[in-house]
Each structure stands twice: as structure tokens, then as C-alpha cells.
Amino acid sequence: MAGQIFSAILVIIVGVGGCVAYFWGANKTLDLVFPSRGVSGGTAVDNLRRQAMIRPWLFIGPAMIILIVYLIYPVVQTLYLSFHDRAGESFVGLGNYAWAFGDREFRNSILNNLLWLLVVPAACTFLGLIIAVLTDRIWWGTIAKSLIFLPLAISFVGASVIWKFIYEFRGADQVQIGLLNAVVRFFGGDPQVWISLPFWNNFFLMAILIWIQTGFAMVILSAALRGIPDETIEAAVIDGASPFQIFWKIMVPQIWGTIAVVWTTITILVLKVFDIVLTMTNGQWNSQVLANLMFDWMFRGGGDFGRGATIAIIIMLAVLPIMVWNIRQANKETGGH
Known part of the structure; x- marks a missing residue:
């Protein structure tokens, strides 16, 4: 455990230190290559203009390289593989696409994903909205929000392990340590x-x-x-409106855009759900979802x-339109900035 903690701290120090060193060194190098001091007026102006053109690329360059290597290239390679054999x-x-839509397990996975899509975003958004309203009316609301938000800090695997103890089953003649069975x-x-x-295990x-996600919805909707x-x-109160x-x-129509963003954000997460199913059932008992099947x-x-x-491409195609709409909606909420 101590070794793992030390490794994590070392990675943080090296990572942060490396970023600081890169940006400092890049700025220093740019100033040396195109100096704006100690040169004549016309040259200084030209060098400042060159610096202004190059500096943004120095800052976003590493991010673009990482994006290409770890996102764009894998998408292209995955698309290529989807048209090839085993x-x-x-x-x-x-x-492969003909196989997918003709395969019983694939169709069952789609139905399970649709069931998740119908239940999880609606439940998270509704509960988050109700909790956000109620906690604003009580003096210990901040404490309540903190407790409800806490599961968001737990990994999906960690949360699944916790809930395994809730659903734990022992023989009928044994003491039940699972909370639900107890x-x-x-x-x-x-x-x-x-x-x-079957079927009910999905719920x-x-x-x-x-x-996990109700806390996320609560925080965004509370804001x-x-x-x-x-x-x-x-x-509204003066006009005699009830709570x-x-x-x-009054309240819901004015935050409808935010509700939609929260809903679609959780929808994207649901389409990619994997860890929970893998940890809890490994896709057994008709609980398989697309990501686990992939x-x-x-x-x-x-x-x-x-x-x-x-299967990976099909998941991406399902997520992409929702993600694009979500980004556009978020831009509208922020006035396009």
C-alpha cells in the first residue's frame, strides 16, 4: 500500500512538474528564437507577431497530439477493424454488422441498454431536482448535499463492491449479511x-x-x-400560487435547458455503462449490455x-448525436461562450 501511495505521489509530482517545465521552457525558447527586446522597432514588432501566432500552438500542441494518438487514431483503427475478420x-x-443485428445476445444487450436509458437518466434527474429543491429549504441542506454527492467520488467498481454486500445472499439456513436479504x-x-x-436484476x-449520479444531477440543478x-x-407567491x-x-420551465443537459449527460454515461455490469454479474442472467458484450x-x-x-462503433454512433446536441445546448446556456 505504501509503495502504491508513493508511486501515485511521484506520478503527480512528475506530471505537474513536467507540465510546468514544458510551458516555461516553451515560452523561454520562443522568446530566444524571436526576441522582442534588444532589437530594432520593426523587428521587435515582427517578432511579437510571430510569438502571438506560435504561442497558442505551443500550449495546445501536446493536447492535440494526445487527442490524435489516443482518440482519433483508435476511432479510425476501430472502424477499420469492424470491416475485417476475427x-x-x-x-x-x-x-460483422449483419451478424450484430442478427445475433440474439446483441439484441438482448440493446434491449437492456434501452431499459437503462429509460430508467437511469429519468430517475437521476428527477431525484436530483427534488433533492436540490428540498435541501435549499432546510438549515442542514449543505450537509445533506455533501452526503448525497459523496458517492460520485467512488469508482464504479468500488460502488459495485459496496452494493454487492447489500445484495449478498447466504443459504436459507444461514445468517444473511446482505442488507436487503436481512x-x-x-x-x-x-x-x-x-x-x-432475470429482467429484475437490471433494476x-x-x-x-x-x-452515484444523483449527486451530480443535484449539484448542477441546485446551481x-x-x-x-x-x-x-x-x-408567484403574491399571485397566490401554491408551492x-x-x-x-415557474422553476422547472426556467431551468429546462439545464435539466436537458443533465439528462443527456447521464444518457451518454448509460450508453457506455460497463464497470457495474462486469463487477456485479459479468453479463450473466440476461443482464448483458453493449459495452460488456464488446x-x-x-x-x-x-x-x-x-x-x-x-459493437464499439455502434456504441459510438449511438453516443455521438446525443453528445453533439448536449454540447450545443450547453453553448446556448452559456450564451455561446
Whole structure:
């Protein structure tokens, strides 16, 4: 453990120090190559102009290189592999895509993803909005928000391990250490292997992501609610509007853009959900989702690069329109800046 902590600290120091050294060195080198001091007026002006043209590229250059190497190139390579066979050598055209939409497990994964899309974004956004409104009305609201936001700091795998203890099942004649089964046993019911129940196990897995992402929705929506002018609320109160009417007819319409951004952001996350399913069920008992299926085809059973890449491209195509719309909506919210 001590060695891992030391390695993490060392990486942070080297990474931050390297960034500082690069930007300082790049600026220093640029000033030496195109000096603006100690030269005649015309040359100084020309050098300042050259510095202004080059300096932005020095700053964004590393980010662009990383973007090309770790994002653009993998997308191109994945698209290439999706038109090739298992080994990524022989061209098969649209054969992998025909296989995907004709495969029962792939169709089941799509249905599960659609189920996640219907439930998780709606539940997170609704709960986040309700909590944001309620916590603004109580004196310990800040503490409540902190506790609700806390799961967001936990990795998906870590959160899944926590919820495994909640769903844990022991034999009917044993003491139930799982919280859910302990409650069921207390009320006289029979303990269940909850994550193995087809169809319903999807909802038990969704509960983990809802638990994590509700805090995100709450924080964003709480900030949006604070931006509503007090005069609007006061005018509604004077006109005799009830708290319920103020909430649905005054507050919600004014933050609708933010609600949409939160909704679509969580939707993108749901389309890529992987860690929770892998940790909890590994796709068993009809809980498979597209990202987990892609992982299985790409890295298990000998690996099928063509089919794995095909599923990856389908996920990307599903995410891309939502992401573009989300960015445009966010730009509208910020006035295009």
C-alpha cells in the first residue's frame, strides 16, 4: 500500500512538474528564437507577431497530439477493424454488422441498454431536482448535499463492491449479511439471489448508477435553481400560487435547458455503462449490455477484433448525436461562450 501511495505521489509530482517545465521552457525558447527586446522597432514588432501566432500552438500542441494518438487514431483503427475478420486481416465488408443485428445476445444487450436509458437518466434527474429543491429549504441542506454527492467520488467498481454486500445472499439456513436479504428475512420473507433474477436484476444494477449520479444531477440543478430571480418567485407567491405550482410552472420551465443537459449527460454515461455490469454479474442472467458484450468479443474467448470493433462503433454512433446536441445546448446556456 505504501509503495502504491508513493508511486501515485511521484506520478503527480512528475506530471505537474513536467507540465510546468514544458510551458516555461516553451515560452523561454520562443522568446530566444524571436526576441522582442534588444532589437530594432520593426523587428521587435515582427517578432511579437510571430510569438502571438506560435504561442497558442505551443500550449495546445501536446493536447492535440494526445487527442490524435489516443482518440482519433483508435476511432479510425476501430472502424477499420469492424470491416475485417476475427484477426483483423481479411476484409468482410458489412458482415460483422449483419451478424450484430442478427445475433440474439446483441439484441438482448440493446434491449437492456434501452431499459437503462429509460430508467437511469429519468430517475437521476428527477431525484436530483427534488433533492436540490428540498435541501435549499432546510438549515442542514449543505450537509445533506455533501452526503448525497459523496458517492460520485467512488469508482464504479468500488460502488459495485459496496452494493454487492447489500445484495449478498447466504443459504436459507444461514445468517444473511446482505442488507436487503436481512430486511426481507426480518419481515418474514425468503432471501433471494437478487442479481440473478432475470429482467429484475437490471433494476438492481441500475440502482447503483442512480445512487452515484444523483449527486451530480443535484449539484448542477441546485446551481440552476439559485439562478432563478427572486422577483419571479415573489410575484408567484403574491399571485397566490401554491408551492407545487411554483415548482412545476415557474422553476422547472426556467431551468429546462439545464435539466436537458443533465439528462443527456447521464444518457451518454448509460450508453457506455460497463464497470457495474462486469463487477456485479459479468453479463450473466440476461443482464448483458453493449459495452460488456464488446469487451467479451474483443478480449475473451480468443478475441474477435472484427465483432468487438463493430459493437464499439455502434456504441459510438449511438453516443455521438446525443453528445453533439448536449454540447450545443450547453453553448446556448452559456450564451455561446
